Amino acid sequence: MKIKNKNLLIILGVCVVLALGGVFLFIRGGGGRLTEDVTNDPLRPQAVRLRGTYVFYDDAELVREDFTIRKIIGQTAGGYLVVLNERVGGGIIRTRSAQRIVLASECLLYYEDFFAVPPEWEAFIAAAVNDCGRLYVLGVNCPNFIYRYIPPVNVYMYIYNTAGELVERHRWERIPEVILQAINFDTFGVGSTYVYNDILVHVFSNGYVFFTKTGEVLHEFLQDTQQDFPLFTFAGGTVGGGHFYGLYFHGSYMDDSGAFVRYMGRDYNVRKIEIPTGRVVWEKTWDTETGRIENILFCSYREILYLFNFIQMFVYDTNTQEVYFLRDKTNSALSVFRRLNSGWIYSISILGDGRLHFVFTYHDGSRFTHMEWLFTPLYGEAARARTLEIAAGIAETPVIRYFALFPGVHHFGVQHDLGVFADEREALVQIDFATPMACPVAYVEYIETLNAAIFAGTANWDIISTPATASTANFDLASFIERGLLVDLLPFTRRSFIENNERFYTHMYELLLHNGGLYHLPIIVSVPLLLVPNTHPELEYLKERAQSWTWADFLQIVQRMYDETGTSPISCASAAWRYSSDFSPSDPISNVPPFFWFDEDLLFALGRGERHEEFSQTIGLYATLVSPAYNNQSSLSDFTFSNSIRVHNKYFTHAILPLPTMRGEYIFYLGMGYAVLTVGENRELAAEFLIDYHEARPTRFANEWLDLPRRPSESYIRENFPGETFADFEAVIYRVNTFPILPASIRIAIYDVVVQYVHGALTRDVAVGRVADIMWIYVNE
């Protein structure tokens, strides 16, 4: 075909240019490549920062997506050395039976499918890098490992050079006794092995062992763990210059069932040990009962030891043998770290390049997050003067021990408020959760443990959770009070709310008081209510009848109205107050949104009274008259929020009337609450905190969030955007999330901003503006 029209040639030319441009664009690469000098992608646990760029371990042929980072064991010229674990169902890392553990580095330098062990076997791996970048991988597998390795046990040693080539492989002919007798999985795993000059140092829960790559034991320091008390536990270590830093603490061992492992530490000991002789060069011991020392991690850099637990970071200067706490709140690391209390930090590494890179692998209960922070070097007097505040010692840090029923987000909230509580007093207060995040405790188990410990006199908690009234079959609060086990909290209240008769439900406190004392603070108190529109023609009549009506009257009235109209204008609902102090205001719904639900627990609680039969009729009536949406838990969030908004604006035009149960026989549903034990060593501090938690928190809550629509939200969010990491955004989202209840759509929108910011696509100001915009839209809709 002969082309005549020059326009066609021009257009075809443009198309060719565009096509070539497209090919160039493709080669130039958008895809997964990211801008340089950005932090890790928090939404992709497999992401590891390598010299400012990303390498995603998502090649299906090498590392499948069901792997996640277990430990960052070091840094070589090629990048980080990472141990990945296989993720099993439900997103839980299989820490015991990691049958396929892979090591990955830049371009997947090291990769091995180490153990193709039978499914019934358990496998473990430990890995370490020496000063020359040579990688030592120790693998153990056996049929059973929890209490004791049982032969046959296979132990392999793989040694790789910096090019990722396997240079040595050993199968130990003689298996050290320490491996055969390892007591639990914490004693032998990634992160507790260090190597120096072909000598491996492995830290067990009861000591440490030096051995060669062929399994020959050179030195061992192992305490007898068969005794119940005391227990010596080494929490970590590091190697440098032919020396090994060891940390151990001495404490009591509560349970070894695997679900309740708990160390109640009474002293710390840090020592520097010479390799391979095992000679203790120096050691430092703090005699204290500080608690909260499980899962402590530490690493060293330039003769400074950095010790971490969930609460804070200690800095131990080995030259001066002084301990410092990181206290400067402007340091984002501390603030981030404090927010991490709801999860496990699996590993910490320090990677020195003039600055300190702290690399954390963190698990918050639902997913793993890999994060990295840059610290200003903490060594040196100037830096220390700026960022550290010398503390007198660990012994002076009061610890509130809290035996909680439901660990989880609740921990997070309590921990956050404890931080506020401590800041207001310019004091350092720790809270010690006796039930770690990863060990959810069943209701019955909790109550049995609580009862047994308290009546046996072995409990040393300050705060305990008290179960809800619907679940008190095995928990007798009155018995606790009568035995003098609970602290009267009334003297600690700053407001004499008990004596204020103008409050709406003053008689609610009568339920809480026992012999004139306040021993129990429930988180949630639910009261059955009637909501009647102000325009209802019989409203005045109902108000009058409500002053003295009985159940029979109530049922008769509601039934009559239903028969007349075919529908009932009355909503029978339960108003719940999240914190006890919130039922003190004169208008109970002016501060806190009512939560409308009618769940089985409430039915059970209300049905316990003598008027069970009558109330059951009401329940039946309720089910008939009230919209099913009110019972739909899945729609509770939006519904609740919608109503809470209405409560605070002109749209809420309902009258609230008491049910007959509120006259004479109070029917309440007491949710889980708190109490302070008299045996607690910091019981007064705990009581003070608890009252603060109950009284001040709602005020802060209201001041901070309920005024949000009327304040410049951007400035508010900016104030709460202190850092530059994903965790800071998480904290913001958490804070935003406390603004009554945010729907998932808001979280998604904010997360999108977070991801863009973390990827460097948005500046901090723009990100703040976007979040502010989202919140502004939300509260103004």
Place this chain on the structure above:
Amino acid sequence: MKFLNRRVNNFWLPAIFSVGLFGFALFYLLPFLLGFYYSFFDLLDGRRFVGLANYADLFSSELFRMAMINTLIFTFLSLALAFVCSFGAAYLLRFSMLGRVIPRKLLFLPIAVPAVSISFVWMWLFHHRGFVSGFFDGIMTLNLFHGAWLYVPLLVLFLWRYSGFGILVYFAGLSRLPEEYLDAFRIESKSRAKLLWYVLLPHEKPRTVYLLLLNMLFSGSIFREIFAVWANYPPRQLYMIQHFVYNNFMRLQYERAATGGVILSFIVLACLAGILFWEKRGIE
């Protein structure tokens, strides 16, 4: 045959037409009228009549005003660009060999692609980690999902999706333009601009009106694409009245949703009336 035609005309056509009319009345007209009715009441307060209070409430809301302005801006931008692109492309097709080479049915395909599928592709292209931004990686930070850039991908999307139909319509119109007209004009002038202004545009006015009406409806449906990418809470610049209505409906604030919907409908009706008035004046 005449009997058959008469029967079809008298019975079947009205019958078939009435089914569509019934559906329209049931699923469009009735909800609109109900929404109009609800917009005068406070539903939570026992359906209390509040007059124009809901309208006053919405017009006093900065958020709603912003949504309205955004909707109008995008509508006018998309209509103008769609007109230019459609007419320009049809012109090229009509007066070049291209019209004989390109299978014109392809131009209609984008409309048939589901909005969600398009949104995914668009995200891949224009996201801050996407194909286009990747090209500028190392040169500049280009985030087409931010600031004034936000409109660019969306307008490109709109044009790609809906201008094909306009091209076909205009091409059909221009193809029907008698060559005698063109020859007569060429005797008078060689100017292509004058040809465009005095011959082609007037000739295409009926189709322009038709496409303006259609594109206005299409511009309203761009909400689907925005929603597929940003869900309920897009950036401020892209927050449309539809977002306002949808979000308020999901939050059980029915009267606000109804009022917003009514206002949106009146805006659309006003625009339609304006376009039809322009067409009528041109005819006269």
